[in-house]
Amino acid sequence: MFIFGAFAIDLQPVIISPLIEDSITEKIEKPISTSYIDQLGGVDSTSVVDLPLRLLRVFSTEDYPVISGDQYLLTYYENGKIVSYPITVPYNKVINLGVFGSIDASALNYLELKAKVEKQVLGTYQYSNPQFLITSTGVFPISVKGEVVKATQVDAWGLTRLSDVAYLALDNASTRKVVVKKADGTETSYDLYAALMEGDASQNPYLTAKDTVIFQPKTKQVEIYGEVARAGAYQIEDKEDLVAAITRYAKGFAPTANRTNVAITRNSISGIENLQINANSRAIYALSDGDKIFVKANEVEYPSISLEGALIPSKTDTNYIQGAYTSKYFYKFAPEETLIEMLETVSSLFSSYSDLKEATLIRNGEEMKLNLEDILYKNAELRLMRLEAGDKIYIPFSQMLVTVNGAVNKAGAFGYVPGRTLSYYLNQAGGLANNAKGMDKIKVYDKFGSQIASSEIIPSEAIIEVERDTFATNIAPIVTVVGLVGSIVSIALNVAYLITAATK
Structure with missing residues (x-):
């Protein structure tokens, strides 16, 4: 599906790339989450996370605080044997170490407690190699x-x-x-x-x-959309104005932003207000809770290419020829848009008359043959070629035609059907017009320009000329003039008669 622009270049229909439309509407229509x-x-x-992960986090941080319910294991050597002593931190956080005394851990973190315990054990058993490890955390x-x-x-x-x-x-x-x-x-x-x-x-x-x-x-929340670095919903401080909010929360204006045309939608007591603000001015513009701020983009003039030839016409196309289609379109494309992206957009313009294998690209005055059928359906290498401003693509007709000109109701080019006679193509052209001289005045020429008998089978690329009755066409205005002159003479004679009668 493609989108026609509400304008035209040289009165030709314009197709706007959906990539352009997506880039414009995404910033406008992309929903912004307002969730906490x-x-x-x-x-x-x-x-609270699982115990194994909690322990890993304890070992990887320096400030895990000792809390009630923590479980530790103290091990040390005594008389050549390993002694294990489990410890649970009580509610008051005073840890009883038995023969090694006690420690008040209420203001300690794990590493500080570990150092104190191991020091006290070493004070009693100098070569005991004490180890103090946490085995579970309190909750x-x-x-x-x-x-x-x-x-x-x-x-x-x-x-x-x-x-x-x-x-x-x-x-x-x-x-x-x-x-x-x-x-x-x-x-x-x-x-x-x-x-x-x-x-x-x-x-x-x-x-x-x-x-x-x-x-x-919450007290004041605004939503910021459009040409900013980070669109979103933000709770701002009371002292922060429009520019401060965009700078701090939306991380500033995007390079494409139109700072002179910032739109704000506000719910007020009197109803919805739509405001236009110039963010470049030095004025401080206060924001209200619920404001929706949209930073518009600078207008961008996108480049275009032209497509011409055997294309289905738009409803307003003046180049329509009955039976076949010769049309011209302009296509506005997005930066870095490729040939295949454009072709997929306009593919609905192709018909059985379109010779996609013999298309021509004209770029900077040079011609290049394009097999659009391979590009569309066979992953041809040129499919990733970037479009350039001013490119012209011509799609010729693939079906052989027969042209009917002259005194017919719908002159034009019609698809050639083998074995058909003159009457078939005259019917395609809507029949003879009123000013046609007659069947015996019809001339048929082959594609080489040689006249052939109208009674023969019509060949491909033939041209049928139906001669007009120029006498019937030219005599009509003469008859009209003669009738007008006769009426004037009749009026003059009547006036003269009345004057003569009045003088007698």
Whole structure:
């Protein structure tokens, strides 16, 4: 399927490549997700991972905090034997090491605890080669409420971050203000967008036992489309205006952007407003919650090629010849578009009259033969040839024709059918016109220009000339003039008679 433009070059129909249409409409029509998770780039849908993966993450990080329920294994040599001592971290995080004493691990991470334990064992048994390894991690509940389906508790572990529970938030929750309330009642607000999309790790803390996560309602969200680096839905800060929002969140204008014509659709109390903003001006343009911003592209003039010859005409084509088709089209193509991409678009213009094997490409004044049939159906090498502005492709007629001219109702070129006589082609041409002299005045010429008898079988490429009755055509205006003169003379005589009668 192809698209006709609402304009023409030299009054010829124009076909717009679907590749151009796709590039234009994609940025306009491509849906933008407004979901909470997608605004944060997508996050895991669980707060606790499987134990083997948890252990791998503990071993690969420097700051795993010791939590209640962690399980460790202490091994060391005593009197030539290996001693294994399992340890579970109690609620108060004071670890009992038996003969080696105890350690308060409430403010320690795993590596710090490991170093302390092994040091205390060495203090008692100097050559005991102690090893202190974690074998399982503790799990604790945290509360989640606010803009969620319902207040709930979820399991967490030592490396659960705030973003790990973001999957519970509704789409109307704020990504910019998520409150974590500690067991002692202190509250801290965090910006998950800054954490996940801008890399600010301070805004994505580890959660601890008895934490409560409170998702606040969003305050200002806009959608940015069109000629920007990253289209999407974004929750912006109150102080950020149009240019700041495009710069920070959509990562700036694309090179093709028309900065002087930025469209904003806004829902206001009075109804929907459609605004046009010049983003190049120094004015600060404040945004409202729900604004849809579309950055338009600079108008691009795409190059074109011409297609001519045995093509099915458009409805407005003035080059239509009854029985066969000789048409011309212009085709606007996209950058890097190939010959096969163009041919697949216009293939519906080809008919049984189109000789695809004998097409000709004219480029920069030089002719090149093209077998379009092989290119379309046999994966020919030239199928990947790039189109160039000004290319001309001519498709000749494949079927032999017989031409009927003169005093017929529908003169034109008609498909040759072997064995047919004169009457067949006259019928194809709609029969003799009223001004035809008659069957005996019809002349038939073969393709070499030699006249042949009209009673013979009509050969291919023949031309049939039906002579017009020029006398009947020319006498009509003479008769009209004579009649007009007669009427004038008659009127003059009547007037003279009336004058004479009045004087008597």
